[in-house]
Amino acid sequence: MPKKYLVFMVQVHVNFRRAELESLADLYKLDSINFKDYKEDSPFFIVELDNDQQAKDWIKRSILTRGIYEYWGQGITYDELHSDIRAGNNFEDYKSCYKNSTFKFEFDCYGGSSSGKLDRVACIESFKYLEFEGKIRMKNPDEVFTVIEEYEPINDNVAGEKPLRVFFGRLVQRSDRFCGALEKYDLKKRPYKGTTSFEAELSLVSANIAQVKAGTIMYDPFAGTGSFLVAGGHYGAAVIGSDIDGRMIRGKGSQTIRANFRKYGESLQFIDVLTMDFTHNALRSNLVIDTILCDPPYGIRESIKVLGAKDPEKFAGKENVEINGLKAYLHRDYIPTKKPYSLDALLDDLLQFASERLPLDGRLAFWMPVANDENIETVIPMHRNLELKYNCVQEFNKWSRRLLVYINRGSEYNGPTNAGLERSSNFRDRYFKGFN
Ligand SMILES: C[S@@+](CC[C@H](N)C(=O)[O-])C[C@H]1O[C@@H](n2cnc3c(N)ncnc32)[C@H](O)[C@@H]1O
Incomplete structure (x- = not known):
């Protein structure tokens, strides 16, 4: 059964971005990727793929993305995000799959800066219902769960104040850009x-x-x-x-x-x-x-x-x-x-x-x-x-x-x-x- 994945892209050289994503998809014969929801003015793109290996192949060479995540849910507020995660078709499977994995949480954002504004500890606590029993490990955990906030920047130099949207997912592959x-x-x-x-x-x-x-x-x-x-x-x-x-x-x-x-x-x-x-x-x-x-x-x-x-x-x-x-x-x-x-x-x-x-x-x-x-x-x-x-x-x-x-x-x-x-x-x- 295909699963949803979230591609987090960069908003630079957008005239080249789709060509890069299409070329890498074609290189790895990922013919089923549908670009109908791809938007040049958004750094987020949700797609369906058969498995994590396809997601890894697709994004590991990419320069104009940050990474790809197994998509768990999104919301305009954190309450909405939590409800969306719980209502997800794969929620119970995901929970049991990562129940005993070592893990950590990461925070990322687009168009703003969440550092300082968000109480990260309280935020992590709010995901308690995931019932993870594995150890938290900051270095080399089995899984990295990521909260991504999207802000509307006030202008090119001034970050937005209030998140427009929040996504949650499990990191599958960081891009080549993100890996240095x-x-x-x-x-x-x-x-x-x-x-x-x-x-x-x-x-x-x-x-x-x-x-x-x-x-x-x-x-x-x-x-x-x-x-x-x-x-x-x-x-x-x-x-x-x-x-x-x-x-x-x-x-x-x-x-x-x-x-x-x-x-x-x-x-x-x-x-x-x-x-x-x-x-x-x-x-x-x-x-x-x-x-x-x-x-x-x-x-x-x-x-x-x-x-x-x-x-x-x-x-x-x-x-x-x-x-x-x-x-x-x-x-x-x-x-x-x-x-x-x-x-x-x-x-x-x-x-x-x-x-x-x-x-x-x-x-x-x-x-x-x-x-x-x-x-x-x-x-x-x-x-x-x-x-x-x-x-x-x-x-x-x-x-x-x-x-x-x-x-x-x-x-x-x-x-x-x-x-x-x-x-x-x-x-x-x-x-x-x-x-x-
Ligand atoms: C725009 S530069 C390429 C720069 C290169 N990408 C780099 O990283 O430095 C074009 C190059 O074409 C070379 N060139 C000009 N006429 C040429 C020809 N007829 N055959 C081969 N190279 C030629 C020039 O010497 C120059 O080094």
């Missing part, structure tokens, strides 16, 4: 980082929406300082990165991508990084790449360049130059010429590569910047084999960036395409002009 993932991967504490490094929170969320899986291969073709490699490694993938800029990939002294993995105790997840132009990709064609997750260059902190001569006429014949009897470009220290390339063309190449290299149902996820200052429709790159699954927006003042997530559906899919078209309205120029 954000502190662990905080950029401030990372040995190797740079101006292009991507913040911990949204890189972990991206890895969840991309469904990076343990024991599979994840590739970041624009790896830079390796932020997405770290996120993929955290979720157990073996990661490979490449970047046209060898300095980024190599790091400096002890500040390297490998050192980051060592610090996190995840060295085994790191396959390697290589200096390579994505558009001249050298990864062997039968290497299985399960997921592609990246942040392509958009010309702000790094230029978009590919191998080639800017002016082919001027370059003509130079490929025949020899040094010490060996063609110049065969020397190890040869630095190839590069030419500018457009973001549209690079993204077309990325989609094409994903369609050729991902397995069926494999995901490609990448970030794309968009200017919001002029009323110009944002055209999302499309490929006929790839289904655009998510388009999650993070708004800034006059621009935004989007996490675009595609699923490889194979050649039968025949979706819409806009390859070869000029789609982006020169984001770089408008960024530097300060937008309109």
